[in-house]
Amino acid sequence: MAGRIRRMWDALRRPPVRMSLGAVLIIGAVSAWVAWGSFVYVIEETSTNNFCANACHEMNISFAEYSKSIHGHNRTGVTATCADCHIPHTMVKKVIRKTEAGFTDVMGKISGVIDTPEKFEAHRMAMAEKVWADMKKNDSRECRFCHDRKKMDAEQQGSMAQRKHATAVEQGKTCIDCHQGVAHNLPEEPEPAPAPDTTAPPAEGSAAPDAATPPTPQT
Ligand code: HEC
Ligand code: HEC
Ligand code: HEC
Numbered sequence: 001m002a003g004r005i006r007r008m009w010d011a012l013r014r015p016p017v018r019m020s021l022g023a024v025l026i027i028g029a030v031s032a033w034v035a036w037g038s039f040v041y042v043i044e045e046t047s048t049n050n051f052c053a054n055a056c057h058e059m060n061i062s063f064a065e066y067s068k069s070i071h072g073h074n075r076t077g078v079t080a081t082c083a084d085c086h087i088p089h090t091m092v093k094k095v096i097r098k099t100e101a102g103f104t105d106v107m108g109k110i111s112g113v114i115d116t117p118e119k120f121e122a123h124r125m126a127m128a129e130k131v132w133a134d135m136k137k138n139d140s141r142e143c144r145f146c147h148d149r150k151k152m153d154a155e156q157q158g159s160m161a162q163r164k165h166a167t168a169v170e171q172g173k174t175c176i177d178c179h180q181g182v183a184h185n186l187p188e189e190p191e192p193a194p195a196p197d198t199t200a201p202p203a204e205g206s207a208a209p210d211a212a213t214p215p216t217p218q219t
Pocket of ligand 2: 140143144147148149156157158160161164165168173174175176177178179
C-alpha cells in the first residue's frame with residue numbers, strides 16, 4: 001500500500017512524459033478557458049426565463065403574472081427577464097446570489113413550502129418582503145440597471161410621476177418604495193382584526209371602544 005502511494009507520488013513529481021514549459025502553459029490556459037466557459041454557461045443557462053419559470057412548477061404562478069405585466073409583455077416588446085430583477089448584473093454578486101438561491105430554493109423544493117397555489121399565497125407576503133428588503137437595501141439596483149434616473153425625461157412623464165420623482169431621492173425613497181407589484185400580483189393584506197363589539201356597553205371604567213382599535217399605520 002505504502003509502496004503504491006509512493007510510486008504515484010513519484011509519477012506526479014516526475015511525470016514520465018517530459019513537456020516543455022510552453023506546452024504546460026498552453027494546456028493550462030486551454031483547461032482554464034474550458035472551465036471558465038462551462039462555469040459561465042451554467043450561470044447563464046440557469047438564469048433564463050425558461051429555467052426560472054419551468055425548473056420548478058412552483059414558479060408557474062410568478063411566470064403567469066409576469067407574462068401579463070408591463071415587464072413581460074408591452075407595446076414595444078422590450079422586456080425584463082426574471083434574472084434582470086432578481087439576480088445582480090455583476091459577476092461576483094451574481095455568483096453569491098445564485099449560491100444563496102441554490103440553497104433556499106432547493107431546500108424549499110424539498111420541503112414543499114410553496115408547492116400548491118394555496119401554500120404559495122400563504123407564503124407570498126414573506127417572499128415579497130424579502131425582495132422588498134433587498135431592494136431597499138441596494139437602492140433598487142436591479143431596477144436602475146435599466147431605468148436610469150438621470151436619463152428619465154421628466155417632461156414626458158405624467159405630472160404625478162414628475163412631482164414624486166423630483167423629491168424622491170432627497171426624501172430617501174427608492175423605486176421599490178413606490179413601485180411594488182410591477183411584475184406580479186401584490187400579496188393580499190392580512191385580514192383586519194375583527195372590529196370591537198360596539199353593541200355591548202363599555203364596562204365600568206374601560207376606555208372608549210375606538211381606543212381598542214389598532215392605530216392606522218402611517219404611510
Ligand atoms: C431589463 C430592464 C428593466 C428592469 C430590470 C426593470 N424595468 Fe421597469 N420597465 C422596463 C421597460 C422596457 C419598461 C417599459 C415597457 C413599455 O412600456 O414598453 C418598463 C416600465 C416600467 C414602469 C412603467 C409602468 C407603466 O405602467 O407605465 C415602471 C413604474 C417600472 N418599469 C418600474 C420598475 C421597477 C420598480 C423595477 C425594479 C423592481 C424595474 N422597473 C425593473 C425595463 C426594465
Ligand atoms: C416617491 C415615490 C416614487 C419613487 C421613489 C419613484 N417613483 Fe416612479 N412614479 C411614482 C408615481 C406616483 C408615478 C406615477 C404613477 C404611476 O405611473 O405609477 C411614477 C411613475 C413612474 C414611471 C412611469 C412614468 C410615466 O409617466 O409613464 C416610471 C417608468 C417610474 N415611475 C420609474 C421609477 C423608477 C425606476 C424609480 C427609481 C429610480 C422610481 N420610479 C421611483 C412615484 C415614485
Ligand atoms: C420588473 C422586475 C421583476 C421581474 C421581471 C420579475 N420579478 Fe419577481 N419580483 C419582483 C418584485 C419587485 C417582487 C416583490 C413583490 C412585488 O412587489 O411584486 C418580486 C417577487 C417575486 C416572488 C415572490 C412572490 C411574490 O409574488 O411576491 C417570486 C417567487 C418571483 N418574484 C419570481 C419571479 C420569476 C420566476 C420571474 C420571471 C418569470 C420574475 N419574478 C420576474 C420583481 C420582478
